[in-house]
Amino acid sequence: MNWEVGSGLNIGVILLTVIIVAAMLIWVERRLLSLWQERLGPNRVGPFGLLQVVADMIKIFTKEDWVPPFADKFSFVLAPAIIMVAILLSFAVVPFAPGVGVIDSNIGVLFVLAMASIGAYSVMLAGLSSDNKYALLGSLRAAAQMISYEVFMGVSLLGVVALSGSFNLREIVLAQADGWYVIPQFIGFVIFLIAGIAESHRLPFDIPEAEQEICAGYHTEYSGMKFGMFFVGEYLGLVLISSLITVLFFGGWMGPEFLPPIIWFVIKSFIFIAFFILLRAAIPRPRYDQLMSYGWLFLLPLSLLNLLVTGAIILST
Amino acid sequence: MAKIVIDGVTYEVNPSNNLLQESLSQGLDLPYFCWHPCMGSVGACRQCAVKQYRDENDENGMIVMACMTPATDGAIISIEDVQAKKMREQVIESLMISHPHDCPVCEEGGECHLQDMTQMSGHNYRRYDKKKVTHRNQYLGPFINHEMNRCITCYRCVRYYDDYAGGTDLSAQASHHHVYFGRQDDGVLENEFSGNLIEVCPTGVFTDKAFSKRYSRKWDLQVAPSVCTGCAAGCNTSPGERYGELRRIVNRYNSEVNGYFLCDRGRFGFDFVNSENRITAAFRRNRNGSEWIEEVDTGDARAAVANLKKTSVLGIGSPRASNESNFALRSLVGQENFFAGYSDLEHESMQLINNLMTNDTFHNPSIREIEQADAILILGEDVTNVAPRIALALRQSVRGRARELAAANQIPQWQDAAVRELAQRELSPMTVMTPYATRLEDVTTHSIVDSISGLIAMAQSIANEISNEAPSSSEANSDSNKEARDLISQIANELSEAKRPLIIAGSTAGDPKTLKVAANIARALSANRSKPTDLCLLSPEVNSVGLSLMVNSENSLGKALALLSSGEVKNVVVLENDLYRRASTASVDAALQTAESVVVAGHLPTPTTARATLVLPSTAFSEHEATYVNFEGRAQLSYQVHRCHSDVLPSWRWFMGPDIAHVDDLISLCASEITELRVLSELISGADIIPGIKVPRQSHRYSGRTAMKANINVHEPKQPVDEESKMSFSMEGVPSTKDSNILASSWAPSWNSNQSISKFQEEVNGELKQGHVGSQVFEKLSAQQSYFEITNSPQGSPCDLTISFAQQIFGSDELSAKTATIVERMTPSYIGLSLEDADSRGLKQGNTVRLGESSAIAIVTIRSKQKTGTAALYCAPGEINPFDVAEIKTICKSDTKQAVGDLDCLQLSDHWEDD
Amino acid sequence: MLKLIQDTLTSQVHTLWLVFKHAFVKADTVQYPEEAPYMSPRWRGRIILSRDPDGEERCVACNLCACACPVDCIALQKAEDEDGRWYPEFFRINFSRCIMCGFCEEACPTNAIQLTPDFEMAEYVRQDMVWEKEDLLINGTGKYHDYNFYRVAGKSIKGKDKGEALNEAEPVNVRSLLP
Incomplete structure (x- = not known):
């Protein structure tokens, strides 16, 4: 059993780690939120409440796995699986550290964007198959939001691709040996950050599942582990976006020698995860039309401008 | 119609009413106390102050009492005016000065x-x-x-x-x-x-x-x-x-x-x-040898009833049971085997009443119409004790004279104090011809107390006086007493001159001839006035009329008892009836002893259930939905109020097969099978206000729902579902206030008391909005009937006293007499005698007498108006069976020492005081 | 567009910073049950029935609490003793339904029903959450020490005849001709 990119061991460890991390985020998020809200958060189950995750898991696994009689059963069951699979597949192209990764694809960036698009199907199927007005409204919102923000998510990345000259994420990391792309591509970073949140519909862009307006949006009718898959899928998305930001703009695993590369990667990613949680704690949800106009009228021109300027600079040098 | 302006809004109102009444009719909120929709205004409380303006330019206005101000055309008033409001607030403040702070x-x-x-x-x-x-x-x-x-x-x-x-x-x-x-x-x-x-x-x-x-x-x-x-x-x-x-x-x-x-x-x-004595489970009794009782489960009991169908069986209906239960029994045993549940005399009377009610020579007046009569003749009926609410109406109708006088003097009818002051004791003529003085004595113009045959003779003379075509009494000519003849012609005159005369007779007088002669008088009046005359024929029980429409004329109770005692029919089903109130003890005993199986449906134990072989528990009036036909032929629907013990079923359920699931189906079936009762379908036909949503029986403030049964089980049971009616046993649904058909309890915002009813009336004292007042079962037929020929011979009474049976409001009705509060007001059996008759027998007020050979004991009460030679006997429930003492020969003083109670509760208008 | 950028920086980033600063503030959480929290006397907790200063039941079974209760968890039946006092024959509160809203206390005209600062009422068996009068009635006046309904109300009871309540004159002699 050798330890190289694409080996079975590598795949297994990455898959397991990613899922465990996503599950642990349940606890992390609640603790961090309470930290910023002057509370303690879950602290009763196990040391520091760490076993809260286990308790939640037991609960979610033992809940009645209910399919509404009016739902379209096949797509109803399929929907949560799609989002899990799509996001887990995205991790395949993420270079965690030298020698750690599933595949070094030449079209890594495109692959990530493609998987993100597939995620939109999950939400739409969930909403349609539930046969519930809130679910339908939620999925409508989700579809519009994801399609819109995908556009300039891709455009914002092109600056990085242009600078590095590669779609291969590992090569993008290596290209940052001289300096993180966050500096030349600051605007691209900001746009990618915003689009990433919107893509994973985390707060404040959780418009598809806005409780106050449409119950729980597209997953209103879900319970038990099917809901759990949406739930974990959201955290997986969070990890994925953080990892991608690290890879694309913050030099991936690279850092001073006193820590191993994987640790650098983890630290950088965690900072962004924490930042996303801080966003949730601080920023209120925008209105749906505000979200759309913000995207199309502000972020899209900005990202195009960014690409134009980047291109101009590359050509001129 | 007059137009008045209240707070800037123009309303069309009735100018013959006062402002308060019209404001309430328009649905406005105006406080009042002394005014009552039925009693007019006296202006005592000063609570309904409003401001009235002379014309549009008047800015000051003046405070008037709305109840004392006519709603004249063009009146401009303000309820919301600050001064008027202030005044009302101050009035109630002063009214409340001594109010004791004890609302809780x-x-x-x-x-x-x-x-x-x-x-x-x-x-x-x-x-x-x-x-x-x-x-x-x-x-x-x-x-x-x-x-x-x-x-x-x-x-x-x-x-x-x-x-x-x-x-x-x-x-x-x-x-x-x-x-x-x-x-x-x-x-x-x-x-x-x-x-x-x-x-x-x-x-x-x-x-x-x-x-x-x-x-x-x-x-x-x-x-x-x-x-x-x-x-x-x-x-x-x-x-x-x-x-x-x-x-x-x-x-x-x-x-x-x-x-x-x-x-x-x-x-x-x-x-x-x-009652604790309610029958809550079906039980079987073995009458041979040692008596034993065995509970039977519902299914077996129903099977036993269904099996009776195959045998020779007859059914005895009940005038106090609903149309549905009587119809169900009739369906079980067949029409030819369904017998009347009332006495033979009453059966004869009821057949006659049915006949008269469909005759277009007469009009069957409702109680509201009775109030409008301006000359009344009551023949043989003690209205106060037979149908009390009608007596209250009669007390209003005699005020017709006061209303006339007020109209003549241009005093509005609602000016109650003024109208009464004007009329003093002037009353419309009311003649009461009864075998004993009634409680209406104080408002009666001519009170005639005589034996029934004497009354019939006199009534015949009155009929003859009104119209020569009416047959006269054979003995009238011989009785050449001028005083009597004057009285007869005076009464005849009063009736003839009246705009709306009313003749009242009924079946409790105990002689169908009274009905015939009453009909003759009414017919004579109709002939003279060439329009139908009000003829009110009273029957004693809630559904006497309904039952009479289902029974074949030859199926009297006497015939049923004879068939049973002769052994011709072996089985009998008795519906909610105590036969010992309907026929003599001996005849009922003979019939029930001979019968092989006696099935009795009932809710309380009676002497009849004590002789039953199978007793079926049945629901009381508040526990089932049912229709009843009242004295004037008005069919009305009564809803179920509450549920009862699960083994207790409405009687009809014991008799009908499983194919009738709901009472509505049964009512429809009954309406389709019995022509006279076809209007019953009108009572249930009202569509739901909102389809599929029922009307709650509980108010929107109903409390304790999650605690009232929590001591039994904290998990609240589901509210019971009412499959049968438009109502539900819960708070949810369309408020009954939306449809006055089912307005059980009136409530309107800020009107919690019963005065809120004005919010549901078309106008004050008018019909309820959307309300159903019941349906008339009798269709008038233009039958060419002539006057009844009456052969009135004073029966050769075996007794030296002509005994008539007296009624008591508290006691004569079988079921209410089993209520503790009513029992407190009931009197033991008494016999009312004239002073002469008492003296000649050496009887004093309060002595007890033995009636003939029987063991029946009655207390003597001397009545100053009792005609010598007649006696009024009241048979208290459970003490005397009137059919046992009908044939008595003598009464003799009894020195019985047994406690028979006293007559403290007896209310008589002519109680003779011994000084 | 510049304005939007400016707003984003001043408003959103500022907000993030402010919220982030809370990480360095001590949490407000009270670690119940290790730490007992302070309960104000006006806390709306377990419901009791109190007695008047003379030691008699205050509840007169007027049914107002039951009527006010939004979850209908109070049921009672009026009875009257030989002294002429009204009292509840039974008084039942289904605490598994109670939402401690305190409307019953607001509605009570005799200060009989009161909410107390006790909230530790959990049971393993839901049936045990149904409390009867014996469980509710305490031997004291609760929060309101002096009020005695019958001293104020005009209804006469044994030991307090007509005219002896607060602010009442002697009963009128109807047959007197004096003004």
Whole structure:
């Protein structure tokens, strides 16, 4: 059993780690939120409440796995699986550290964007198959939001691709040996950050599942582990976006020698995860039309401008 | 129609009414106390102050009392005016100065007109710091509590009790702020309609004593529209249930029947429903050898009943059971085997009544129409004790003279005090011809007490006097007493001159000839007036008329008993009936002993159930949905109020096969099979207001739903579903206020008391909005009938006294007589004798006599108006079977020492006082 | 567009910073049950029935609490003793339904029903959450020490005749002719 990119061991460890991390985020998020809200958060189950995750898991696994009689059963069951699979597949192209990764694809960036698009199907199927007005409204919102923000998510990345000259994420990391792309591509970073949140519909862009307006949006009718898959899928998305930001703009695993590369990667990613949680704690949800106009009228021109300027600079040098 | 402007809005109103009444008719909120829709205005309380303006330019206006101001065309008033509001607030503040701060322990609380009006007027704080006037209360009998401190001196009680209901023992006493409403001394309120004081009093001075013992607030009662089963008047009631017990009955407005008032029998005689003696399971009895009783489960009992179908069986119906139950029994045994559940004499009378009711020579007046009669002849009926609510109506009709006088003097009819002052004691003519003096004596113009045959003879002469074509009495000519002839022609004159004469007769007089002669008089009047004359034919029980429409004319009870005793028919099914009240003990005993199986459906044990081989538990009036036909042929629907023990079924369920699931199906079937009862389908045909959503029986404030059964199990049971009716056993659904058809309990925002009824009337005293007043079953046919030839020969009575049977409001009705509060007012059997007859037999007031050879004992009461040679015998339930003593030869003084009670509760108009 | 950028920086980033600063503030959480929290006397907790200063039941079974209760968890039945006092024959609160809203206390005209600062009422068996009068009635006046309904109300009871309540004159002699 050798330890190289694409080996079975590598795949297994990455898959397991990613899922465990996503599950642990349940606890992390609640603790961090309470930290910023002057509370303690879950602290009763196990040391520091760490076993809260286990308790939640037991609960979610033992809940009645209910399919509404009016739902379209096949797509109803399929929907949560799609989002899990799509996001887990995205991790395949993420270079965690030298020698750690599933595949070094030449079209890594495109692959990530493609998987993100597939995620939109999950939400739409969930909403349609539930046969519930809130679910339908939620999925409508989700579809519009994801399609819109995908556009300039891709455009914002092109600056990085242009600078590095590669779609291969590992090569993008290596290209940052001289300096993180966050500096030349600051605007691209900001746009990618915003689009990433919107893509994973985390707060404040959780418009598809806005409780106050449409119950729980597209997953209103879900319970038990099917809901759990949406739930974990959201955290997986969070990890994925953080990892991608690290890879694309913050030099991936690279850092001073006193820590191993994987640790650098983890630290950088965690900072962004924490930042996303801080966003949730601080920023209120925008209105749906505000979200759309913000995207199309502000972020899209900005990202195009960014690409134009980047291109101009590359050509001129 | 006049146009008036109230607060800038123009309304079309009736100019013959006052502003208060018209404001309320328009649905406006205007506080009042002394005014009552049925009693007019006296302007005593000053609460309905409004501002009236001379014309559009008048900016000052003046305060007037709305109840004392006619709604003249062009009147401009303001209810919302600041000064008027201020005045109303101050008036109620002064009314409340001595109010005792005891709403929490007041039975009126929550349905109190004073609470409503205080809220509406805006008074909330007692500024007056002097002491409150207090009064001592009186004992007013088993029905009514007295709490005089709560009085606001609106005078409604005495106006109702004395002026409207004709009571004499309640009065306003003392003066200024010491005014006291009560009796001279502690004692039972004598009037038969005293219970209405509870509803008339705007506050809690008079409250329901029986209800107070098992008290619930109005909002906690589960109510449904019901029909009183106390007599044939068919008054509409709202019984209220809480914690599985029937708690009280209040009046339910029906413009054509009872209006705002009930009698005390109907209001207080319901507690038998809660009786401990209720039959709660079917049981079998073996009559051979040692008696034993064995409970039978419902399925076996139903199978046993169904098996009877294959044998020779006859059914005996009941005039106190619903149309449905009687019809179901008739369907079980077949029409030819279905027999009348009342006595043979009554059967004959009822057949005759049915015949007369369909005759277009006569009009069957409703109680509302009875109130409008201006000359009345009552033949043989003790109306107060047979159909009490009609007696109250008669007391209003004799005021026709006062109404005429007022109209002639241009005094509005609503000016109650003025009209009464003008008329003094002038009354429309009312002739009461009865075998003993009745309680209507005080408003009667001609009171004639004689034996029934004597009365018939005289009535024949009256008929003949009115129209020569009417057959006269054979003995009239021989009786050349001038005084008598003058009286006859005077009565005939009064009836002939009247615009709306009314003849009342009935089946309780015990002689069908009275009906014939009454019909003759009415026919003579109709012929002269060439329009139908009001002929009111009374029957004694709630569904006597309904039953009579189902029974073949030859199927009398006597025939049924004969078939059974001869062994020709072996099995009998008796429906909710005590046969020992319908025929002599010997004949019933013989029939029931010979019969192989005697199946009795009933809710309380009776002598008949004691001889049954199979007893089926049946529901009481408040526990099932049913239709009844009242004395005038008005079919009315009574809803189920509450559920009862699960083994107790409506009688019809015991008799019908499983294919009839709902009572509505049965009613439809009954309507389609019996032509006369086809209108029953109208009663149930009303569509749901919102399809699929029922009307709640519980108010929107119904409390304790999650706690009332929590002691049994904390997991609340599902509310029981009512499959049968438009109503549900819950709070949810379309409020009954949306459809007055099912308006069980009136409530409107800021009107919690029964006065809220004005919000549901088309206009004050009008029909209820969307309301159903019942359907007339009799269709008038132009039958060419001629006068009845009456062969009136004084029967060769075996006894030296001609005995007629007296009725008692408390006691003559079988079921109400089983209610504890009513029992307190019941009297033991008595015999009313004239002074001469008593003297000649050496009898004194209060002695006891033995009736013939029987062991029956009655107390002697000497009546000053009793005709010599006649006697009025009251047979108390459970003491004397009237059919056993009909043939007695003598009465003799009895020195029995057994306790027979006393006649303290007996109310007679002609009680002879021994000094 | 510049304005939007400016707003984003001043408003959103500022907000993030402010919220982030809370990480360095001590948490407000009270670690119940290790630490007992302070309960104000006006806390709306377990419901009791109190007695008047003379030691008699205050509840007069007027049914107002039951009527006010939004979850209908109070059921009672009025009875009257030989002294003329009204009292509840039974008084039942289904605490598994109670939402401690305190409307019953607001509605009570005699200060009988009161909410107390006790909230530790959990049971393993839901049936045990149904409390009867014996469980509710305490031997004291609760929060309101002096009020005695019957001293104020005009209804006469044994030991307090007509005219002896607060602010009441002697009963009128109806037959007197004096003004």
